[in-house]
Amino acid sequence: MKLESDLSASTVLVLTEPSDKSADLVVRELERRNTRVFRADTGDFPLSVSVSAWFDGSWDGEIRSPDGAVGLRDIRSVYVRRPTAFTFPPGMNDAEQRFAAREARRAFGGLLMSLPWCSWVNDPSKAADAEYKPLQLATAAACGLRVPRTAITNAPGDAVGLRDRLGDSVVYKTLSGASVPDGQRVSLVYTTPVTVADMADDRIALTAHQFQERIPKTRDVRATVVGRRVFAANILVADEDAGELLDWRADYTALRYEPVSLPESVESALLKMTDHLGLAFAAADFVVTADNTHYFVDLNPSGQWGWIEDATALPIADAIAALLTGEDQ
Incomplete structure (x- = not known):
């Protein structure tokens, strides 16, 4: 059971790699709101990030990095973008590193999961479950989406x-x-x-x-879900005479983007799906036929979205920042 938020908790913990440009956009929006941000990468543990915590009825302690520290009780929400794997000294052999990684994961993740007031984008366990493609397709169909x-x-x-x-x-x-x-x-x-x-x-x-x-598509759609909001964009081949691009990820330079609204039934079913999977954020892909039938093909609980915002001005970073600070509740 999730308890009421601790009103004294004021810091958003951002877990991601240093070069994550999508996270940069969210951090900028959080700072614009005068929200304290503590950014770290699990890949820096234990070489430059450390954890010290103690239990006396509840957990207290802090996470420290060269840039500062954050108290566990001061973390109001966690934005899990793309943190990298724990990094250990090269002098440790493979068995020692595997053991150390297991211990680090149980400690680092367990401490954060123990904070009852803390909200997640996304809860790591829910995001891990949602990675399974067979589960995605079955859930999409059960929620009313068409699936190939x-x-x-x-x-x-x-x-x-x-x-x-x-x-x-x-x-x-x-x-x-x-x-x-x-x-x-x-x-x-x-x-x-x-x-x-x-x-x-x-x-x-x-x-x-x-x-x-293979669905005979006329366009692709990327739908980015943030809480109860959906930001959709057409992904189109810039040169219409060039023909269909089977997988748009194969040539980003050939693409153009435009904001679009999903059919109400598709948006409703997609939100039902993310609710069922327990996701606060998801990047969902659809292929669309000539008669505007939308087929769900994929969902990524930590999908990239920064380039979509840059191309379309869809306010995705603003929506994520609002979710992390509780403004959308």
Whole structure:
């Protein structure tokens, strides 16, 4: 049970990497409201960020960094953007680092989760659950959103049957993020058209694969949910003669953006979905057909939005700051 907010708590804790430009926009809005902000990255623990806390009926203590300190009882809300992994001294071996990371996560996260008045954007446990794509699709459909026919398999022998279920035009989509770290470089796996032969490849057996019917879209829509507000933008190919871009993430330079309103039924269903998942923030993607049918395809509990605000002037940072300070309640 969540208790009433501690009226003395006044600081917004922002957890993210140093180069996070979206977080910069929110911090600027918070500072404009004269709200104290303490920004830290978990990747700096324990080398330059430290925690000291004690329990006597409730937790007290503080988080310290080279830029200052914040008392646990002074944290009114936490904005979890994109914090990086804990970083340990190179002298620790792999086993020691794995153990230390587990202990750090339980301590750092546990202390923040123990603050009953503290609100989250987003609660880490709810955000982690919402990352599961099968759960997303099932929840979206249950809340009234249209969802493309989808299959998850590692059985190449089912290829023909899957084609019959999904239709003649099928795409492959990752179940996690598009980026695949490979040593010092990062490969990107975008939405890709596949054939029956592709789905029958023996390598399909090596892990789970997500295949989905290809929706004949005329545009993409990114809908950013902040509390009970939805900021939607069309994502369009700048050169209309260039044809469809299957995965718009593959070429940002080819895109243009414009604010748009979701159909009332779609917005209502999307808010129902984020409520069900326990999310205060989400970046949801839709593909839209010629008859304006919106198909939900993906949701990211910590998705990027700064570039959308820059391109459209949608006041997303202002809405997040209002949520963190309780102004929208």
